[in-house]
Amino acid sequence: MSFQMYVPTRILFGQGQLDNLRNQQMPGKKALIVISDGKSSKTNGSLSKTQEQLKQAGVEWTVFDRIMANPLKSTVMDGAACARENNCDFIVALGGGSVMDASKAIAAMATNDGDLWDYIFGGTGKGKPLTNEPLPIIAITTTAGTGSEVDQYGVISNKETHEKIGFGGSDSLFPKIAIVDPELMKTVPPKFTALQGFDALFHSVECYISTAANLMSDMYALTAIENIGRYLARAVKDGSDREAREHVAFANTLSGVVMTISVCTSEHSLEHAMSAYHQDLPHGAGLIMISKAYFTHFIETRACDERFVRMAQVLGVEDAAEPLDFITALVKLQEECGVADLKMSDYGIRPDEFMTMAQNARATMGGLFTVDRVPLSDEDCAAIFEKSYR
Template structure:
């Protein structure tokens, strides 16, 4: 029943909201504008529009365009150096979850000397507290996947140690302002719309069945699940369906709030280890690959049966009466969205890696295992990976 709620981000939600960015007070006068190393925000005009909005607000901007799909520690350090060298006093993220994650951790590192892993808890991190407050952050999300625009975490890959870990967690890393404009998401290709939508879904399903669930997290998690169940298929099939895009954008932000009010479970630990081993794997795709076996483990263990029934109903199976119905509803949604046939082998995975991946998940992000609805030993993690492999 108990919960702690702290969500200080001002959110501008709705179609066309990017056009109003200049009307709001900026937290500084010179921004490091962080985008991905890809072309999308350049080609769809979002970058030019954002630069224009910042200029109209009286803000200079310096472009940093090096962020990968799975942000690397070396990229974070380069971004922090760019912010320092250009005397930037805040950071603006324009992109999806990877860009927003990277921007937040760049903002943390810019005023602090040392290596990022000095301030990481878990794995080989030293667990130190950054002595200086991070730069303020503004997030403009162009995808509906992570909810990173309203939380205080960023996930980073350490390419030297093959660790992918959530970093930050400071109250001062909550973005001061977030723009959630579904128009910016209309150009996301169907496959990535599906990957991102399932990422948003699993944030909320994990929170809903996890031990940290509470009245507040239940409310936002179920709302996110319901919106994904009703609108993800439509958004995948027609990217220009603005109603579907708006509801998926809302589900995305709710999934962020679900993590603020609750806690993800080991599904995310396992996938982070998977994409630490194979960084070319899109995060959402990895989650989809293991999801059926992962949730089947807890259904078979008899964990929180009513919650699985409730999630099945939220996904649209109104007549659901047994926990297994959630697995059926989840599988059906994956089929409708064209992602049921994803293969680990297409990304270079081999079964010989599974024991190492399972160990990596528990050593680097073992804290999420404590939120699982019941125990998930390392041997069972290996079995989940084995059942998911093709």
């Protein structure tokens, strides 16, 4: 029942909240606005709106527009150099999970010497503590997927070593302000709405079945799962459905908070290994691909029957009485969102990689395996990949 909770981020949630940025206390005088390497923030108006808000707040800015999906260490180091060269004293992360994750690493490396991997715990990281305080961060999320706007972690890939590892944990990496404005999410395409929504779902599902779950995390997790179950398919079918967008965004923010109170399980470790070797694999897609086999494994081992039944109930199977009802509800939602038929082979994943990815998952993100209710061996992990493959 015990827990510790500290989420110091000021959250501005709701339609039109970006317009309130200018009224907040700015953590500096010049911002590095970090955006993706795509066109969305420039074409949907979120970048220009953010710049106008900063202008009204008396803040100057420089734009760094090179963040890709599954952000790379090399790009983080370039972003940190850009912040230093332009004398930026805080970061504005404008985008989805990749942008917010990369921004935390950029904020840290803008004020600390060496290489990002010097400060990574796990894999080939050197595990050094940060010497200097990172630059302050304002997070403006334009997607509903990772909840990174309200936590102190980011996930970064090292292309040279095929490692994708969580970075952070320091209280100083919590964003100072998070703006969650569903109006900024209405142009996200249906496919990415679905992939991002399932990422948020699995954050809460994993934290709910984790051995680190507690009274407080359960409250956040179940509410998030319920909101995803009721509204994600609607948001996928009609991106302009404001009610659906708002509830999915709410679930996403809750799923970010729940990760600060509980801990995700090894499903995330397994997916990180998949996209560490296959850079173009969206994180949410990888999670969806392995989810049925992964959670079925824990149901078959009778890890926590009552928790799977409860999740099935809040996902919409009100009369659920068996743990496998959760799998039924999960697959139904995937079908409704058009993502039930994703294939590993479409992203170049091969069966001969299964054991390599299983071992990589444990070597890089082994900490998440420690909160599984039933221990997973490398052979178990490879079998989950095999059962998920098509």
